[in-house]
Amino acid sequence: MNKIYFYITVFFVIGFANVGTSQSKMAGICGCTAEEQEQIKLRMLENRETFKNQTILRPESITYIPITYHLVAKSDGTGRIALRRVFENLCAINKIYATQNLGFYLKEVKSPNNTSVYENPTGALGAQTIKNWRTQNPNSVNIFCASIANPAEPGVLAFYNPNGDYIVTENNQVSSNGTTLAHELGHFFSLAHTFFGWEGNTYNCSLPTPTVTPSGVLVEYVSRTKMFNNQLLCKVAADGFCDTQADYNLGFGWPSSAGCVYSGCAKDPDNVPLDPDEKNIMSYFLSCLEYFSEEQKEAILLDYLSSKRSSLRTISYTTKPDITGTLNYLTPSKNQTVSGYNSVLLSWEPMPNAESYLLEIAENSALTLNSRAFLLKRTDTTFTDLKKNTNYYWRVYPMNQNSFCSSGATINFRTPSFGVAIQETAAEKLKISFLTRSNNEAQLYLQSSSTGHAKLFIQNIVGATIKNSNVDLDLKNQIIDIENCVPGVYTYSIQQENEVLKIGKLIIQ
Numbered sequence: 001m002n003k004i005y006f007y008i009t010v011f012f013v014i015g016f017a018n019v020g021t022s023q024s025k026m027a028g029i030c031g032c033t034a035e036e037q038e039q040i041k042l043r044m045l046e047n048r049e050t051f052k053n054q055t056i057l058r059p060e061s062i063t064y065i066p067i068t069y070h071l072v073a074k075s076d077g078t079g080r081i082a083l084r085r086v087f088e089n090l091c092a093i094n095k096i097y098a099t100q101n102l103g104f105y106l107k108e109v110k111s112p113n114n115t116s117v118y119e120n121p122t123g124a125l126g127a128q129t130i131k132n133w134r135t136q137n138p139n140s141v142n143i144f145c146a147s148i149a150n151p152a153e154p155g156v157l158a159f160y161n162p163n164g165d166y167i168v169t170e171n172n173q174v175s176s177n178g179t180t181l182a183h184e185l186g187h188f189f190s191l192a193h194t195f196f197g198w199e200g201n202t203y204n205c206s207l208p209t210p211t212v213t214p215s216g217v218l219v220e221y222v223s224r225t226k227m228f229n230n231q232l233l234c235k236v237a238a239d240g241f242c243d244t245q246a247d248y249n250l251g252f253g254w255p256s257s258a259g260c261v262y263s264g265c266a267k268d269p270d271n272v273p274l275d276p277d278e279k280n281i282m283s284y285f286l287s288c289l290e291y292f293s294e295e296q297k298e299a300i301l302l303d304y305l306s307s308k309r310s311s312l313r314t315i316s317y318t319t320k321p322d323i324t325g326t327l328n329y330l331t332p333s334k335n336q337t338v339s340g341y342n343s344v345l346l347s348w349e350p351m352p353n354a355e356s357y358l359l360e361i362a363e364n365s366a367l368t369l370n371s372r373a374f375l376l377k378r379t380d381t382t383f384t385d386l387k388k389n390t391n392y393y394w395r396v397y398p399m400n401q402n403s404f405c406s407s408g409a410t411i412n413f414r415t416p417s418f419g420v421a422i423q424e425t426a427a428e429k430l431k432i433s434f435l436t437r438s439n440n441e442a443q444l445y446l447q448s449s450s451t452g453h454a455k456l457f458i459q460n461i462v463g464a465t466i467k468n469s470n471v472d473l474d475l476k477n478q479i480i481d482i483e484n485c486v487p488g489v490y491t492y493s494i495q496q497e498n499e500v501l502k503i504g505k506l507i508i509q
Contacts, residue, residue: 028286029252030183031122031150031159031168034199034215037192039162041240044190047302058301059101064319064402065304065312066107066140069174070133071462075115077488081145083109083373083462084358085174087397087404092178093185094402096281096290100297102304104185105317105402107140111460113486121168122150127161134166139311141188142166143181145174160187179281179289186282190303191296192239194276194283198249205265209248220246222272239282241295247276251284260288320400321353327396327408330380334411340420341388347380348408354398358463361394363387365410373463374491381493382500388417430473430494430502442485442508448473454496458482458506461489 032040067090073080086109094103112133116125121144134142142165149170150156157180158169167188173180193199197217203209211219218228218237222245226233234242248266262285266274278285281292292300303309330347338344346359357379362371374381386392395410429449446456450473458467467482471494485508493503 028157029153029155029284030187030193031153031156032187032193034197034217036160036162037187037196037199040160040187040190041192041196043162043303043306043308044192044240044299047190047299047306050306051302056298056301056305058297062098062101062103062319063304064103064105064317066315066317067104068108068110068137068140068142069106070110070112070142070144072118072121072144072146073111073113073461073488074118075113075487077113077461077486079118079147080111080462081171081174082360082371083375083464084360084367084397085171087358087399088176089174089178089181091405092176093182094178094404096178096182096292097185099291100300102300103402104141105319106404107315107401108137109462109464110137111462111464113488117144118146119148120151121146121148122152127164130166130168131164134164139315141185141312143184144168145171147171158184160184162187179286183281183289186292186296186300189300189309191282191292191299193249194239194241194244194280195247195249195251196239198247201249202252203248203250203264203266205267209267209269211269219248219269221268221270222246222274223268223270241293241299243293243295244280244282245277246274247283248274249284250274250276251278251286251288254278254285254287256287260285317401320355320402323351323353323398323400323403323406325351325406327351327398327406329396329408329411332413335413337414337416339416340418341386341390341415342384342419344383344386344413344415345380346383346394348396350379351398351406353400353403355400356398358397358399359394360396361392363390363392365393365412367393367395367410372491374459374493375463375465378495381503384503386415388415390415432492432494432502432504432506440484440486442482444480444482444506446471446478446480448476448478450501452496454494454501456480456492456494458490458492466490 069086071080090104097103114129117129120126121130130144149158149168157173160167167184169181197213197215201214213219220234220238224234224242228236232242246268250262250264250266260278262276262278278288279290281289328349331345332338357376359374359376360367363369391412391414393410393412396408398406431447433445452473454471454473456469456471457465459465487509490506490508492506494501
């Protein structure tokens with residue numbers, strides 16, 4: 001089959017108003033350039049050609065694809081988003097992809113500290129650092145979360161880089177609204193915008209609509225039967241799909257108050273009024289996005305099955321059952337004043353199919369004031385360092401690697417002005433402190449006047465466990481090595497059987 005050329009070397013500007021206000025200076029756009037989308041569309045067309053004589057059936061059950069979130073902070077460890085946001089985001093994304101029996105399981109959450117990436121992921125240093133990180137994690141979709149996606153274009157929410165094969169998003173888009181990253185994952189799996197070719201241009205109703213965009217892309221018509229070079233035009237124009245309706249970037253700037261029914265003046269070159277699909281994930285009707293078309297779903301599957309995506313299929317993964325139902329708290333009860341501020345047990349009933357629990361505790365209901373998060377394998381923990389006369393709010397998320405949508409309600413309790421007697425052997429007979437750090441390795445000093453064996457857990461600021469080891473408390477003084485450790489604030493807990501002996505904070509410098 002001859003190669004399909006969907007870019008035209010000579011183009012016309014009739015029908016466009018390349019207005020003075022650039023889209024890049026306005027809020028709410030994807031950062032994929034026209035050149036990058038050309039690469040993306042070519043990959044889709046190559047996949048279509050490769051699989052044209054094969055019968056490809058959609059999976060009967062959900063196939064889960066590995067995904068890694070890199071929650072970037074400044075070099076001093078500040079600015080990183082909460083781990084909870086990842087789970088909320090993946091819950092929303094998986095609901096969008098579920099209709100095609102594809103989903104994403106959380107392979108890993110990484111927490112790098114790098115100001116260059118955090119503040120300028122598209123700068124020379126930031127981009128090269130991201131490429132290096134991506135190279136170290138090849139068997140996964142990689143999403144890098146920074147304070148801003150592209151400082152040179154503040155309106156960019158996120159983008160997929162086809163050359164580096166990674167996604168960058170501003171932190172605000174890692175949320176319970178999964179449409180932004182569902183859109184970028186569409187690019188990752190070979191989908192161009194439904195309005196491909198019209199990026200950076202505003203349709204002008206007072207001018208005739210051209211047959212080619214200023215960037216050289218064939219303009220799509222409303223008709224699904226119009227031919228071009230002995231094939232359906234809709235198969236090669238714009239995004240290359242016949243079941244995504246013609247769209248000339250009509251969603252850009254479309255107010256949410258106008259609803260999800262386009263009522264503008266755009267017409268195709270045959271003077272037929274346009275009726276774009278406002279709910280298509282790859283469009284720019286940002287308040288309306290819900291789904292992919294059937295042809296888009298097929299293209300996503302073909303790209304996943306292609307040789308270029310073989311690295312995503314090298315890891316054998318056993319799907320975990322979904323976590324359903326309501327999490328029930330045991331202690332303390334809602335609005336309870338606990339018996340003492342210096343020993344507060346938080347506990348809840350185990351959830352079927354849960355492998356771990358994210359516990360968040362803070363001093364306000366939004367869980368943002370002096371917030372702390374702990375990723376636990378157990379269903380209880382004891383705090384010995386809470387403030388007197390303070391209202392605390394807490395919430396628990398049960399999860400496994402592919403189920404993130406269940407959570408308990410946020411409930412509160414209050415600490416009194418007095419403490420309770422606690423055994424000296426628990427907290428006071430153990431002391432742990434930072435000793436030294438060299439490169440990415442640190443050493444901690446554990447002093448013990450207790451006995452027996454215990455477990456030491458060390459977590460970073462987003463709740464990811466970086467150390468899980470057995471310690472012999474009979475060894476009165478010992479040095480504990482930690483690998484892959486960067487400067488920042490960490491929490492630790494020392495547990496013995498079903499008892500938390502000591503918890504606290506560490507500052508590694």
